Amino acid sequence: MLRVLFFLLACQSLILATRKILKVPLYSRRNFNGSDVFLAGNSAKGSETLQLLLQSHNNMEYYGTISMGNPRQNFSVIFDTGSSNTWLPSVNCPKSNSACQNHRKYNSSRSSSYIPDGRNFTLRYGSGRVVGYLSKDTMHVAGAELPSLTFGESLFLQHFAFSSVKFDGLVGLGLGVLSWSNTTPFLELLCTKRLVEKCVFSVYIRRDPREIVFGGFDETKFEGKLHYVPVSQWRTWSLEIAKTTVASKQIGGRSNAILDTGTSLVLVPQQTYHNLLNTLSARQQNGYFVVTCRSGSLPNINILIGDTVFPLTPSNYLMEIILDRKPVCVLAIAPINRGFWVLGDIFLRLYYTVFDATEKRIGLAKAK
Numbered sequence: 001m002l003r004v005l006f007f008l009l010a011c012q013s014l015i016l017a018t019r020k021i022l023k024v025p026l027y028s029r030r031n032f033n034g035s036d037v038f039l040a041g042n043s044a045k046g047s048e049t050l051q052l053l054l055q056s057h058n059n060m061e062y063y064g065t066i067s068m069g070n071p072r073q074n075f076s077v078i079f080d081t082g083s084s085n086t087w088l089p090s091v092n093c094p095k096s097n098s099a100c101q102n103h104r105k106y107n108s109s110r111s112s113s114y115i116p117d118g119r120n121f122t123l124r125y126g127s128g129r130v131v132g133y134l135s136k137d138t139m140h141v142a143g144a145e146l147p148s149l150t151f152g153e154s155l156f157l158q159h160f161a162f163s164s165v166k167f168d169g170l171v172g173l174g175l176g177v178l179s180w181s182n183t184t185p186f187l188e189l190l191c192t193k194r195l196v197e198k199c200v201f202s203v204y205i206r207r208d209p210r211e212i213v214f215g216g217f218d219e220t221k222f223e224g225k226l227h228y229v230p231v232s233q234w235r236t237w238s239l240e241i242a243k244t245t246v247a248s249k250q251i252g253g254r255s256n257a258i259l260d261t262g263t264s265l266v267l268v269p270q271q272t273y274h275n276l277l278n279t280l281s282a283r284q285q286n287g288y289f290v291v292t293c294r295s296g297s298l299p300n301i302n303i304l305i306g307d308t309v310f311p312l313t314p315s316n317y318l319m320e321i322i323l324d325r326k327p328v329c330v331l332a333i334a335p336i337n338r339g340f341w342v343l344g345d346i347f348l349r350l351y352y353t354v355f356d357a358t359e360k361r362i363g364l365a366k367a368k
């Protein structure tokens with residue numbers, strides 16, 4: 001999670017299951033209706049039906065509901081493909097931590113399935129720090145039970161990053177190498193406990209009903225076929241971009257890109273960003289790079305992945321903000337001081353994405 005705070009997206013979701021496929025529909029908060037919260041659009045054919053609801057905030061923050069422990073304690077969580085660890089605010093977090101007090105808190109004394117671990121942890125995200133200690137308990141997700149999941153009980157949440165977000169905690173969907181030592185992260189546990197048929201999950205956040213599917217994909221959510229490419233570095237959910245062009249001019253070459261549901265924007269290396277600003281004739285205003293709001297006069301940003309071009313259109317990469325009391329358009333693309341890209345929600349909204357841990361590949365198709 002390299003969350004860029006300026007954009008906090010939100011959404012709701014549910015998980016359904018057909019045999020060993022769990023679906024998590026997601027909704028945007030603008031359409032949020034509390035009475036819908038636990039009513040999944042459940043059309044599962046199999047006998048097993050598992051539901052989980054995800055919610056959204058300002059269409060910039062996608063989260064779902066899970067419960068921890070027995071009896072269950074409910075939480076809103078972000079499902080983050082950019083990290084591997086899971087954490088929830090702890091009931092032991094001090095009153096002085098306002099970010100923690102603004103959220104639901106896990107109380108291990110209330111759970112019969114709690115197992116202490118006791119090791120301390122610190123996690124650093126792009127947007128802030130989370131500190132606490134490790135515990136184990138049973139997570140309930142979409143009606144499935146995941147026993148002995150190691151997670152962080154957080155005693156400290158950095159104020160600016162976590163105070164006003166709608167989610168309480170985070171479930172990392174990343175790979176094992178990024179997790180705390182001697183722990184099995186969520187996805188690996190879900191797969192090794194055989195709660196899903198295949199070690200695959202898919203993300204659809206274009207419009208309601210938004211969903212995450214664990215165990216497979218939902219072919220009603222995309223057009224055409226899935227274009228598969230290998231995971232480029234088996235540490236994170238990453239792929240290789242061959243090149244990026246804007247109006248037939250190349251602005252970026254071969255580069256790794258992390259697919260990150262926990263980041264709102266698309267982040268690109270400095271040089272690529274610089275080339276992009278030039279190509280779009282962006283001008284500086286109060287520290288922002290402003291471009292015309294007439295999206296019809298702007299080109300697509302064409303990202304070549306494998307042998308397929310995945311365009312970002314102006315309506316996807318522009319956002320309107322108020323500057324000097326006037327609406328202006330700025331890029332929903334930001335520079336990152338690294339050699340790789342981060343394809344966040346701006347990209348994932350356009351492209352249905354299959355994260356396949358079995359075949360170590362990522363599938364992309366145009367989201368419906």
Ligand SMILES: *[C@@H]1O[C@H](CO)[C@@H](O)[C@H](O)[C@H]1NC(C)=O
Nearest residue numbers: 031032033034035036037039
């Ligand atoms: C929420 O949904 C219920 C059932 O669909 C409907 O009766 C109710 O009016 C809705 N509430 C709002 C605030 O939209």
Ligand SMILES: *[C@@H]1O[C@H](CO)[C@@H](O)[C@H](O)[C@H]1NC(C)=O
Nearest residue numbers: 038065066067072073074075
């Ligand atoms: C927790 O969530 C479950 C559904 O997952 C719901 O049935 C239950 O009422 C919730 N409990 C509380 C205390 O909100």
Ligand SMILES: *[C@@H]1O[C@H](CO)[C@@H](O)[C@H](O)[C@H]1NC(C)=O
Nearest residue numbers: 091092106107108109110111
């Ligand atoms: C945690 O749960 C225990 C057992 O129900 C209760 O006695 C205690 O007050 C709770 N702690 C807090 C801080 O709410």
Ligand SMILES: *[C@@H]1O[C@H](CO)[C@@H](O)[C@H](O)[C@H]1NC(C)=O
Nearest residue numbers: 118119120121131132133155
């Ligand atoms: C864990 O952190 C607490 C402070 O939150 C500290 O008192 C304790 O000594 C630490 N334990 C270990 C094993 O580092």
